[in-house]
Amino acid sequence: MKIVADENMPYVEALFAEFGQIEFVNGRTLTAEQVKDADVLLVRSVTKVDQALIEAATKLVFVGSATIGTDHIDLDYLQQRGIAFSSAPGCNATAVGEFAFIALLELAKRQGTQLKGKVIGIVGAGNTGTAAAKCFEAYGLQVILCDPIKQAEGDSRQFASLDELIAKADVISLHVPITKVGPHKTWYLFDETRLNTLKPNTWLMNCCRGEVIDNHALIKVKQTRDDVKVILDVWEGEPKPIAELVPLVEFATPHIAGYSLEGKARGTFMLYQALCLLLQRQPTKSLTALLPQFEFQQWLNNAELDESKLLKMCRLVFDLRDDDALFRQSFHTAAGFDLLRKHHTHRREFSALAVKAASDNAFSASSDCINMLHSLGFSQ
């Protein structure tokens, strides 16, 4: 069996070697010629899997994408060909949720204010939106959810309309898939008209797909509204963000919100499970065995953890400022954007770091503060 796999997908060797010969490829530049003998194709979000790519791949039985989004896959064509497909829903939801939380702590610090007390609006209450809400709620923030699809399905959580959310939230975080048609289409959901309805001093963060915000309109709005602060992990026209936009953004990263080591490992592992199922083989590998132990654990002496100390703790697992600085140096070319992604140091999720109160110390952290950290996701 021949497996063609994106070179940026960790743990492929460990999980798929038992199925046959693996050929690693650059997912962005993958050609039909490289895929034509494949039985299995494993991709990430940068590979467009459509008729043009796989028409000649007559042996292909399985396509796996180790991602949450599936907008790069022509699902109808795969179905028509009878090729099994699996993505990895939820694999990096925790990573995105924690990214959103840390990014907002960083923004608050940079603005000389506190995140505490802000109202957070989450657009799209699926896996990543829910993971983000979990962090914000663990920190005691009020969260407003907007998800008309889940609302119509009878999800028991409380929902607001997008207009209500925009009117009430201090921070808006976007967590929707990209869709171009239908009553809830998200392509340019934040177009110029909607961007102009943002209330004064709104913080807007996009960790889903670049085209959910009209980036040209965002430039226009930002040029006259410095009160609006923006964090972008995803960009219209990736891998070539519009250069003019970057200096207008407070934190800029190259589509790495989902790039925790755990998230990537989960993604590859979910494809391994799907292929085992398709081939009716018993899985022999385990996800936990793949992940290295985190080098540190943290003893807390501080009686109370203020926001600045909380941010320092979060930076133990992920320092967003490094990615932002690197981005500004080398986003200018498509190769630069992709290299930033390729060489991104896979951060760990909060769960990799065990946090305990130093018990023999009069200044030991309060149980409220330890409970908050555990609710955020840090281990006991």
Ligand SMILES: NC(=O)C1=CN([C@@H]2O[C@H](COP(=O)(O)OP(=O)(O)OC[C@H]3O[C@@H](n4cnc5c(N)ncnc54)[C@H](O)[C@@H]3O)[C@@H](O)[C@H]2O)C=CC1
């Ligand atoms: N920056 C990154 O590294 C990552 C980006 N993503 C992107 O984030 C997207 C969302 O991921 P998940 O939360 O895991 O997907 P999901 O499918 O679990 O949740 C998406 C939610 O958005 C809702 N939705 C759809 N249209 C909407 C609209 N017009 N208004 C409000 N809600 C709407 C859906 O009902 C659904 O509940 C993915 O499709 C992917 O494009 C995902 C992972 C990592």
Ligand SMILES: O=C(O)C(=O)[C@H](O)COP(=O)(O)O
């Ligand atoms: O899962 C998704 O959807 C994402 O956006 C991924 O985090 C993107 O990562 P790559 O597949 O482009 O490495």
